[in-house]
Amino acid sequence: MKICKASDYKEMSRKAAKIIAAQITMKPDCVLGLATGSTPIGLYKYLVKWYRKGDLDFSEVTTVNLDEYKGLPKTNNQSYDFFMRDNLFDRVNIEASNTYLPDGLAEDSESECERYEKLIRKLGGIDLQLLGMGHNGHIGFNEPGEAFDLATHCVDLQESTIQANKRFFESADDVPKQAYSMGIGTIMKARKVLLVVSGKDKAETLKKALYGPITPKVPASVLQMHPDVTVVADAAAFSQMERG
Ligand code: F6R
Numbered sequence: 350m351k352i353c354k355a356s357d358y359k360e361m362s363r364k365a366a367k368i369i370a371a372q373i374t375m376k377p378d379c380v381l382g383l384a385t386g387s388t389p390i391g392l393y394k395y396l397v398k399w400y401r402k403g404d405l406d407f408s409e410v411t412t413v414n415l416d417e418y419k420g421l422p423k424t425n426n427q428s429y430d431f432f433m434r435d436n437l438f439d440r441v442n443i444e445a446s447n448t449y450l451p452d453g454l455a456e457d458s459e460s461e462c463e464r465y466e467k468l469i470r471k472l473g474g475i476d477l478q479l480l481g482m483g484h485n486g487h488i489g490f491n492e493p494g495e496a497f498d499l500a501t502h503c504v505d506l507q508e509s510t511i512q513a514n515k516r517f518f519e520s521a522d523d524v525p526k527q528a529y530s531m532g533i534g535t536i537m538k539a540r541k542v543l544l545v546v547s548g549k550d551k552a553e554t555l556k557k558a559l560y561g562p563i564t565p566k567v568p569a570s571v572l573q574m575h576p577d578v579t580v581v582a583d584a585a586a587f588s589q590m591e592r593g
Contacts, residue, residue: 350559350572350573350575350578350579350580351578351579351580352559352579352580352582353579353580353581353582354582354583354584354587355581355582355583355584356583356584357583357584357585358391358547358548358583359391360583361391361392361545361546361547361581361582361583362389362390362391362392362394362395362545363391363392363395364581365389365392365479365543365545365581366391366392366393366395366396366399367395368477368543368579368581369381369392369396369477369479369543370395370396370399370404370405372476372477372541373405373406373407373410374405376476377406377408377409377410378409378410378411379410379411379476379477380410380411380412380413380469380472380473380474380475380476381410381411381412381413381475381476381477381478381479382412382413382414382415382475382477382478382479382531382536382539383412383413383414383415383433383437383479384414384415384479384480384481384489385414385415385416385429385432385433385481386481387481388481388482388545388546388547389436389479389481389545390436392479392545393436393437394436396437396441397437397440397441400440400441400442405441406442407441407442407443408442408443408444410443410447411447411448411449411472412433412438412443412447412448412449413449413450413465413468413469413472413475413531414429414430414433414448414449414450414451415478415480415488415489415490415530415531415536416429416450416451416489416490416528416529416530416531417429417430417450417451417452417453417528417529418453418525418527418528419453419458419503419525419527419528419529420453420454420525420527421453421454421525422453422454423453427517427518428453429450430450430453433448433450449465449468451465451501451529451530452529453529455529458503458529459503461503461529462500462501462502462503462529463501465501465529465531466500466501466535469501469531469535474538474539474540475538475539475540476539476540476541477539477540477541477542477543478536478539478541478542478543479543479545480536480542480543480544480545480569480572481544481545481546482544482546482551482554482555482558482569483509483510483513483554484509484513484550484551484554485507485509485510485554486554486557486558486566486567486568486569486570487507487510487568487569488533488536488544488568488569488571488572489530489531489532489533489536490504490506490510490528490529490530491504491530491532491533491536491568492504492506492507492510492568493507493565493566493567493568494565494566495532495533495565495568496532496533496565497533497534497537497565497571498532498533498534499532499533499534499535500531500532500534500535501529501530501531501532501535502529502530502532503527503528503529504527504528504529504530505526505527506524506525506526506527506528511524511526533568533571537571537574537575540577541577541578541579542572542575542577542578542579543578543579543581544569544572544578544579544580544581544582545580545581545582546580546581546582546583546586547582547583547585547586548583548585548586549585549586549588551586552585552586552587552588552589552590553589554567554569555569555580555582555586555587555589555590556589556590557570558570558572558573559573559580559590560590
Protein backbone atom coordinates (compact mmCIF):
# COMPACT_ATOMS: atom_id res chain seq x y z
CA MET A 350 0.00 0.00 0.00
CA LYS A 351 1.35 3.41 -0.95
CA ILE A 352 0.50 6.25 1.40
CA CYS A 353 0.55 9.73 0.02
CA LYS A 354 0.13 12.62 2.46
CA ALA A 355 -1.24 15.96 1.39
CA SER A 356 -1.36 19.13 3.47
CA ASP A 357 -4.99 19.94 2.73
CA TYR A 358 -7.98 19.08 0.53
CA LYS A 359 -6.63 21.01 -2.44
CA GLU A 360 -3.30 19.22 -2.41
CA MET A 361 -5.01 15.87 -1.90
CA SER A 362 -7.18 16.58 -4.95
CA ARG A 363 -4.19 17.58 -7.07
CA LYS A 364 -2.12 14.53 -6.11
CA ALA A 365 -5.00 12.14 -6.73
CA ALA A 366 -5.81 13.82 -10.07
CA LYS A 367 -2.17 13.39 -11.11
CA ILE A 368 -2.43 9.65 -10.50
CA ILE A 369 -5.57 9.44 -12.67
CA ALA A 370 -3.96 11.63 -15.35
CA ALA A 371 -0.91 9.35 -15.34
CA GLN A 372 -3.18 6.33 -15.83
CA ILE A 373 -4.85 7.99 -18.84
CA THR A 374 -1.50 9.01 -20.28
CA MET A 375 0.00 5.53 -19.88
CA LYS A 376 -3.10 3.76 -21.25
CA PRO A 377 -5.35 6.14 -23.22
CA ASP A 378 -8.05 3.48 -23.63
CA CYS A 379 -8.13 2.61 -19.94
CA VAL A 380 -11.20 1.70 -17.90
CA LEU A 381 -11.59 4.01 -14.91
CA GLY A 382 -13.82 3.08 -11.99
CA LEU A 383 -15.21 6.34 -10.63
CA ALA A 384 -16.82 7.56 -7.43
CA THR A 385 -19.15 10.39 -6.45
CA GLY A 386 -19.53 12.21 -3.11
CA SER A 387 -17.81 15.37 -1.92
CA THR A 388 -14.27 14.03 -1.73
CA PRO A 389 -13.56 13.57 -5.47
CA ILE A 390 -15.08 16.90 -6.56
CA GLY A 391 -11.74 18.72 -6.26
CA LEU A 392 -9.84 16.09 -8.23
CA TYR A 393 -12.43 16.14 -11.02
CA LYS A 394 -11.88 19.92 -11.22
CA TYR A 395 -8.16 19.35 -11.83
CA LEU A 396 -8.86 16.75 -14.52
CA VAL A 397 -11.18 19.22 -16.28
CA LYS A 398 -8.58 21.98 -15.97
CA TRP A 399 -5.82 19.83 -17.47
CA TYR A 400 -8.13 18.68 -20.28
CA ARG A 401 -8.90 22.34 -21.10
CA LYS A 402 -5.18 23.10 -21.17
CA GLY A 403 -4.75 20.31 -23.72
CA ASP A 404 -2.81 18.07 -21.34
CA LEU A 405 -5.38 15.29 -21.05
CA ASP A 406 -7.43 13.42 -23.63
CA PHE A 407 -10.47 11.38 -22.58
CA SER A 408 -11.51 10.37 -26.11
CA GLU A 409 -10.63 6.70 -25.61
CA VAL A 410 -11.39 6.43 -21.89
CA THR A 411 -14.24 4.29 -20.58
CA THR A 412 -15.70 4.77 -17.10
CA VAL A 413 -17.79 2.60 -14.81
CA ASN A 414 -19.15 4.14 -11.63
CA LEU A 415 -19.24 2.44 -8.29
CA ASP A 416 -22.85 3.01 -7.48
CA GLU A 417 -26.21 4.65 -8.10
CA TYR A 418 -29.29 5.28 -5.98
CA LYS A 419 -32.15 2.94 -6.69
CA GLY A 420 -35.29 4.73 -7.84
CA LEU A 421 -33.74 8.00 -9.04
CA PRO A 422 -33.92 8.86 -12.75
CA LYS A 423 -30.75 10.18 -14.42
CA THR A 424 -32.43 13.59 -14.65
CA ASN A 425 -32.73 13.90 -10.86
CA ASN A 426 -29.97 16.23 -9.75
CA GLN A 427 -29.14 13.93 -6.82
CA SER A 428 -28.57 10.92 -9.05
CA TYR A 429 -24.96 9.88 -9.44
CA ASP A 430 -25.44 9.94 -13.20
CA PHE A 431 -26.28 13.65 -12.96
CA PHE A 432 -23.32 14.24 -10.61
CA MET A 433 -20.87 12.63 -13.02
CA ARG A 434 -22.11 14.59 -16.02
CA ASP A 435 -22.06 17.80 -14.01
CA ASN A 436 -18.60 17.33 -12.52
CA LEU A 437 -16.76 15.55 -15.31
CA PHE A 438 -18.40 13.97 -18.33
CA ASP A 439 -19.97 17.13 -19.76
CA ARG A 440 -16.72 19.05 -19.24
CA VAL A 441 -14.24 16.77 -21.02
CA ASN A 442 -14.10 14.97 -24.38
CA ILE A 443 -15.29 11.60 -23.11
CA GLU A 444 -17.83 9.77 -25.30
CA ALA A 445 -21.14 9.64 -23.40
CA SER A 446 -21.56 6.08 -24.70
CA ASN A 447 -18.35 5.08 -22.90
CA THR A 448 -19.64 6.16 -19.46
CA TYR A 449 -21.52 3.60 -17.42
CA LEU A 450 -23.43 3.61 -14.15
CA PRO A 451 -25.97 1.17 -12.73
CA ASP A 452 -29.47 2.08 -13.94
CA GLY A 453 -31.37 3.42 -10.92
CA LEU A 454 -34.68 2.81 -12.66
CA ALA A 455 -34.07 -0.80 -13.69
CA GLU A 456 -37.18 -2.83 -12.98
CA ASP A 457 -35.47 -6.01 -11.94
CA SER A 458 -32.70 -5.42 -9.42
CA GLU A 459 -31.15 -8.82 -9.79
CA SER A 460 -30.77 -8.66 -13.56
CA GLU A 461 -29.48 -5.09 -13.34
CA CYS A 462 -26.71 -6.23 -10.97
CA GLU A 463 -25.84 -9.12 -13.29
CA ARG A 464 -25.84 -6.83 -16.32
CA TYR A 465 -23.45 -4.41 -14.62
CA GLU A 466 -21.08 -7.10 -13.47
CA LYS A 467 -21.03 -8.65 -16.98
CA LEU A 468 -20.41 -5.24 -18.50
CA ILE A 469 -17.31 -4.72 -16.34
CA ARG A 470 -16.02 -8.14 -17.37
CA LYS A 471 -16.71 -7.40 -21.04
CA LEU A 472 -14.74 -4.16 -20.78
CA GLY A 473 -11.77 -6.23 -19.62
CA GLY A 474 -11.99 -5.20 -15.97
CA ILE A 475 -11.12 -1.93 -14.25
CA ASP A 476 -7.62 -0.50 -14.62
CA LEU A 477 -7.91 2.07 -11.84
CA GLN A 478 -10.72 2.28 -9.30
CA LEU A 479 -11.19 5.56 -7.47
CA LEU A 480 -12.77 5.27 -4.01
CA GLY A 481 -13.94 7.62 -1.31
CA MET A 482 -14.66 6.32 2.17
CA GLY A 483 -17.71 6.85 4.38
CA HIS A 484 -17.48 7.73 8.08
CA ASN A 485 -18.33 4.13 8.91
CA GLY A 486 -15.61 2.84 6.57
CA HIS A 487 -17.91 2.01 3.67
CA ILE A 488 -16.53 1.93 0.14
CA GLY A 489 -19.03 2.19 -2.67
CA PHE A 490 -22.20 1.45 -0.72
CA ASN A 491 -20.67 -1.60 0.93
CA GLU A 492 -21.79 -0.96 4.47
CA PRO A 493 -20.17 -2.54 7.55
CA GLY A 494 -21.00 -6.22 7.78
CA GLU A 495 -21.22 -6.95 4.04
CA ALA A 496 -19.35 -10.01 2.83
CA PHE A 497 -16.01 -9.33 1.15
CA ASP A 498 -16.76 -11.50 -1.88
CA LEU A 499 -19.93 -9.79 -3.12
CA ALA A 500 -20.36 -8.68 -6.73
CA THR A 501 -22.61 -5.78 -7.77
CA HIS A 502 -25.72 -5.91 -5.61
CA CYS A 503 -28.63 -3.89 -4.27
CA VAL A 504 -27.94 -2.48 -0.81
CA ASP A 505 -30.20 -1.25 1.99
CA LEU A 506 -28.53 1.97 3.12
CA GLN A 507 -27.70 2.24 6.79
CA GLU A 508 -29.22 5.02 8.84
CA SER A 509 -25.77 6.64 9.31
CA THR A 510 -25.29 6.83 5.52
CA ILE A 511 -28.79 8.25 5.02
CA GLN A 512 -28.02 10.88 7.68
CA ALA A 513 -24.63 11.68 6.07
CA ASN A 514 -26.18 12.04 2.61
CA LYS A 515 -29.27 14.02 3.62
CA ARG A 516 -27.27 17.23 3.21
CA PHE A 517 -27.83 16.84 -0.53
CA PHE A 518 -31.60 16.32 -0.23
CA GLU A 519 -34.43 18.38 1.23
CA SER A 520 -34.76 15.99 4.17
CA ALA A 521 -33.61 12.54 5.32
CA ASP A 522 -36.98 11.20 4.08
CA ASP A 523 -36.03 12.12 0.52
CA VAL A 524 -32.79 10.11 0.56
CA PRO A 525 -33.38 6.83 -1.31
CA LYS A 526 -33.26 3.84 1.01
CA GLN A 527 -31.52 1.52 -1.44
CA ALA A 528 -28.69 1.74 -3.93
CA TYR A 529 -26.88 -0.39 -6.46
CA SER A 530 -23.23 -0.83 -5.66
CA MET A 531 -20.26 -2.71 -6.97
CA GLY A 532 -19.46 -5.26 -4.29
CA ILE A 533 -16.17 -5.53 -2.50
CA GLY A 534 -15.45 -8.54 -4.71
CA THR A 535 -15.82 -6.29 -7.78
CA ILE A 536 -13.66 -3.54 -6.30
CA MET A 537 -10.91 -5.95 -5.29
CA LYS A 538 -10.63 -7.17 -8.91
CA ALA A 539 -9.61 -3.69 -10.12
CA ARG A 540 -5.96 -3.72 -11.12
CA LYS A 541 -5.22 -0.55 -9.15
CA VAL A 542 -7.13 1.24 -6.41
CA LEU A 543 -6.88 4.91 -5.47
CA LEU A 544 -8.51 5.84 -2.14
CA VAL A 545 -9.02 9.53 -1.35
CA VAL A 546 -9.89 10.68 2.14
CA SER A 547 -10.23 14.15 3.59
CA GLY A 548 -11.12 15.58 6.98
CA LYS A 549 -10.68 15.03 10.68
CA ASP A 550 -14.09 13.39 10.96
CA LYS A 551 -12.72 10.40 9.02
CA ALA A 552 -9.35 10.18 10.81
CA GLU A 553 -10.34 7.47 13.30
CA THR A 554 -11.91 5.29 10.60
CA LEU A 555 -8.96 5.80 8.24
CA LYS A 556 -6.57 4.63 10.94
CA LYS A 557 -8.69 1.50 11.47
CA ALA A 558 -8.93 0.91 7.72
CA LEU A 559 -5.18 1.13 7.14
CA TYR A 560 -3.75 -0.35 10.32
CA GLY A 561 -6.58 -2.13 12.13
CA PRO A 562 -7.76 -5.71 11.70
CA ILE A 563 -9.13 -6.63 8.27
CA THR A 564 -12.81 -6.98 9.04
CA PRO A 565 -16.20 -6.48 7.35
CA LYS A 566 -16.95 -4.15 10.29
CA VAL A 567 -14.63 -1.66 8.53
CA PRO A 568 -15.17 -2.39 4.82
CA ALA A 569 -12.20 -0.25 3.66
CA SER A 570 -9.87 -2.47 5.71
CA VAL A 571 -10.17 -5.06 2.91
CA LEU A 572 -7.89 -2.81 0.85
CA GLN A 573 -4.96 -3.97 2.99
CA MET A 574 -5.20 -7.20 0.97
CA HIS A 575 -5.18 -5.51 -2.45
CA PRO A 576 -1.80 -5.69 -4.24
CA ASP A 577 -1.84 -2.14 -5.66
CA VAL A 578 -3.52 0.51 -3.52
CA THR A 579 -2.58 4.16 -3.23
CA VAL A 580 -4.12 6.19 -0.42
CA VAL A 581 -4.10 9.95 -0.85
CA ALA A 582 -5.37 11.78 2.23
CA ASP A 583 -4.96 15.17 3.80
CA ALA A 584 -3.30 15.99 7.11
CA ALA A 585 -6.65 16.15 8.91
CA ALA A 586 -7.54 12.63 7.79
CA PHE A 587 -4.12 11.38 8.89
CA SER A 588 -4.32 13.25 12.22
CA GLN A 589 -4.95 10.10 14.29
CA MET A 590 -1.77 8.54 12.90
CA GLU A 591 0.63 11.45 13.18
CA ARG A 592 2.97 12.08 16.04
CA GLY A 593 3.87 15.74 16.23
C1 F6R B 1 -19.71 7.40 -3.81
C2 F6R B 1 -19.42 6.31 -2.90
C3 F6R B 1 -19.31 6.51 -1.42
C4 F6R B 1 -18.54 7.75 -1.03
C5 F6R B 1 -18.47 7.88 0.50
C6 F6R B 1 -17.76 9.14 0.93
O1 F6R B 1 -19.76 6.95 -5.14
O2 F6R B 1 -19.26 5.24 -3.36
O3 F6R B 1 -18.69 5.38 -0.87
O4 F6R B 1 -17.25 7.68 -1.55
O5 F6R B 1 -19.76 7.89 1.02
O6 F6R B 1 -18.52 10.24 0.55
P1 F6R B 1 -17.99 11.73 0.71
O7 F6R B 1 -16.84 11.86 -0.22
O8 F6R B 1 -19.16 12.58 0.31
O9 F6R B 1 -17.61 11.88 2.15
